[in-house]
Amino acid sequence: MNAVADIAGIVLGGLAAGTVLFIVSVGLSVTMGLMGFVNLAHGAFAMFGGYLIVLAMNRAQYGFAAALALGFFGTAALSVVLERFLYRRLYRAGELDQVLFTIGLIFIFIAGITIVIGPEHQTLQLPAALSGQLNLGFIAYRTYSIFLIVIGFLIALGIWLTFERTRIGGQIRATVDNRRMAESLGIDVDRLFTITFAFGSGMAGLGGGLGAEFLGLDPQYPLEYLVYFLIVVSVGGLGSVIGVYYAALILGVLNFALTLYLPKGGTIFIYALTILMLLARPRGLSGRKEQ
Amino acid sequence: MSVAVSRAGDAAAPIANPAARALMRRHRLRWWEALPWLAGIAFYFAFPDYLSFGCDLIVTILFALSLDLALGYAGIITLGHAAFFGTGAYAVGMLASYNVWTEPITALLLAALAAAVIGFLSGLVLLRTAGLTLLMLTLCTMALLEQAANMGHAYTGGFDGLPSLPIAPVFGVFEFNPLYADTQYLFALGVLFACFVFVRTLVYSPFGQSLTGIRENILRMHAIGSPVRRRVLVCYTISAALAGIAGGLWAQTNAYVNLSALGLDRAATVLIVLILGGYGRLYGAFIGAVIYLALEHFLAQIYPTAWQLGLGLLLVLIALFARGGILGLGEALWRRYGGKLSQRRRDGPTAP
Numbered sequence: 235m236n237a238v239a240d241i242a243g244i245v246l247g248g249l250a251a252g253t254v255l256f257i258v259s260v261g262l263s264v265t266m267g268l269m270g271f272v273n274l275a276h277g278a279f280a281m282f283g284g285y286l287i288v289l290a291m292n293r294a295q296y297g298f299a300a301a302l303a304l305g306f307f308g309t310a311a312l313s314v315v316l317e318r319f320l321y322r323r324l325y326r327a328g329e330l331d332q333v334l335f336t337i338g339l340i341f342i343f344i345a346g347i348t349i350v351i352g353p354e355h356q357t358l359q360l361p362a363a364l365s366g367q368l369n370l371g372f373i374a375y376r377t378y379s380i381f382l383i384v385i386g387f388l389i390a391l392g393i394w395l396t397f398e399r400t401r402i403g404g405q406i407r408a409t410v411d412n413r414r415m416a417e418s419l420g421i422d423v424d425r426l427f428t429i430t431f432a433f434g435s436g437m438a439g440l441g442g443g444l445g446a447e448f449l450g451l452d453p454q455y456p457l458e459y460l461v462y463f464l465i466v467v468s469v470g471g472l473g474s475v476i477g478v479y480y481a482a483l484i485l486g487v488l489n490f491a492l493t494l495y496l497p498k499g500g501t502i503f504i505y506a507l508t509i510l511m512l513l514a515r516p517r518g519l520s521g522r523k524e525q
Numbered sequence: 526m527s528v529a530v531s532r533a534g535d536a537a538a539p540i541a542n543p544a545a546r547a548l549m550r551r552h553r554l555r556w557w558e559a560l561p562w563l564a565g566i567a568f569y570f571a572f573p574d575y576l577s578f579g580c581d582l583i584v585t586i587l588f589a590l591s592l593d594l595a596l597g598y599a600g601i602i603t604l605g606h607a608a609f610f611g612t613g614a615y616a617v618g619m620l621a622s623y624n625v626w627t628e629p630i631t632a633l634l635l636a637a638l639a640a641a642v643i644g645f646l647s648g649l650v651l652l653r654t655a656g657l658t659l660l661m662l663t664l665c666t667m668a669l670l671e672q673a674a675n676m677g678h679a680y681t682g683g684f685d686g687l688p689s690l691p692i693a694p695v696f697g698v699f700e701f702n703p704l705y706a707d708t709q710y711l712f713a714l715g716v717l718f719a720c721f722v723f724v725r726t727l728v729y730s731p732f733g734q735s736l737t738g739i740r741e742n743i744l745r746m747h748a749i750g751s752p753v754r755r756r757v758l759v760c761y762t763i764s765a766a767l768a769g770i771a772g773g774l775w776a777q778t779n780a781y782v783n784l785s786a787l788g789l790d791r792a793a794t795v796l797i798v799l800i801l802g803g804y805g806r807l808y809g810a811f812i813g814a815v816i817y818l819a820l821e822h823f824l825a826q827i828y829p830t831a832w833q834l835g836l837g838l839l840l841v842l843i844a845l846f847a848r849g850g851i852l853g854l855g856e857a858l859w860r861r862y863g864g865k866l867s868q869r870r871r872d873g874p875t876a877p
Binding site for chain 2: 323327329330331332337338339342343344346457460464468472502505508513
């Protein structure tokens with residue numbers, strides 16, 4: 235009985251952490267797949283949204299849901315401005331320039347947050363309804379983790395349905411597969427880029443706030459978790475929602491179990507697995523696009 | 526007529542084609558190529574109190590130069606070059622710490638060997654991929670080594686690293702430790718010079734030319750029958766060996782080694798240094814390292830946040846407006862306003 239509870243605890247905790255990784259990374263996967271843009275600054279959007287959400291709740295007394303909405307739309311709005319004026323100029327540039335540009339953006343975000351808000355760690359005050367324990371029958375577990383897992387599943391389902399069943403989803407898939415052909419068919423690729431970039435960044439902002447419990451929130455956030463976001467995206471596959479969802483959940487559970495049982499350097503297995511996985515399937519679990 | 530006889534041995538006619546002339550001239554030594562070394566020696570006499578900073582500078586230049594070979598010449602985009610820097614640093618550090626090998630020059634060769642082995646083995650599997658996958662694989666290899674160094678703390682000192690490494694005197698005569706910064710500086714300068722001569726020769730050799738070809742158009746290189754994969758692997762291994770020397774030199778001049786040798790910070794910094802100076806150009810590493818370290822040394826201590834903000838803005842501006850880095854920018858200005866030199870061929874990558 236105890237062993238079952240232990241395992242269930244690890245799986246649930248890992249799934250919740252993985253869900254956060256998924257919500258943050260899914261936008262990165264789609265925009266990278268769509269635009270071929272190596273956006274290392276994606277974590278900076280997550281941090282920005284996280285700060286919006288936490289500060290809205292702690293300083294402006296917003297409700298949880300209202301703060302989440304603010305985080306999503308605020309980050310999306312910021313990303314549209316950056317996309318229109320800066321990112322767009324680099325779509326045709328080499329990967330190296332994109333890497334350099336986005337590392338520069340990360341530094342600007344880190345310094346900006348440090349100057350405006352301060353270097354200290356921010357904590358998220360959960361609403362009372364989500365802060366207790368939920369009895370699942372065989373185990374009582376933190377309500378917030380269960381809430382995250384459910385939300386993450388609904389988001390994954392929603393994005394997947396959008397991809398597979400709607401017109402804009404079809405346009406995105408077509409553009410990921412063959413951008414030139416999509417353009418010739420009259421798809422407004424520029425508009426598509428802006429919309430998906432805004433949506434992906436908004437999701438990252440949402441994830442930054444939802445995950446402040448698990449990942450913490452301080453100005454170093456974009457650099458600290460960069461490798462994790464990139465692992466999720468590259469293992470999951472560019473432009474693949476389902477692949478990213480699985481990759482994030484697997485990484486979440488693995489990381490949770492390893493930090494529990496091998497606190498010193500257990501993450502070495504994550505890197506080793508990622509390398510093996512990428513060597514076996516360079517395009518990720520279910521990547522669509524030949525690079 | 527008799528003056529302008531072709532150098533190619535074909536005495537029939539002077540080479541009229543400007544492209545051919547440029548190609549023949551490009552590897553000749555120019556007068557300004559002595560400047561960095563004169564500056565290096567002048568620094569020794571002018572700033573005797575800053576010689577340990579000078580050592581840092583030399584290590585950074587050498588590290589950036591090694592990255593330039595992989596990234597600027599062979600076009601391998603890597604986020605994990607610190608893996609080799611760290612391998613070299615730990616090779617020197619562990620050999621010295623356990624008193625196995627403390628002679629500095631041969632220790633650097635061993636560092637190069639260790640890094641080359643890691644570079645060859647990882648390159649053997651990594652270099653089959655491209656784009657994001659390659660970026661991730663290099664990053665993960667580095668993270669793997671970092672975690673391995675962290676876990677094996679019985680040998681590597683783990684998080685704390687290995688302090689106060691004993692290094693034997695250079696040539697058995699000159700005491701080598703941070704108290705004798707002048708010895709360290711001159712030793713480092715000598716190592717950099719030797720490595721630079723090697724890289725310069727390599728880059729202008731047929732091998733170096735084929736690397737440039739691979740970077741510019743890999744399909745055509747395949748089509749003309751160039752053994753692309755083998756060339757890239759050899760280049761990656763050499764680049765790793767040089768990075769290992771840089772790491773070993775870093776461990777020797779600081780007399781310690783720790784996990785910071787292997788981190789993402791170091792890998793990102795060297796990338797920034799190289800691109801700031803201009804990649805695919807032999808002297809980009811020099812310019813980038815001098816400017817970056819000077820700014821960091823004087824600004825980062827006083828205004829760390831402003832330094833980060835400024836650095837971020839600088840990177841964004843370079844990515845948007847000055848793709849060739851500072852050297853590229855200088856060359857573009859020179860070409861526009863310098864008149865005649867337009868026929869000089871640019872070694873760097875063409876803007877996309």
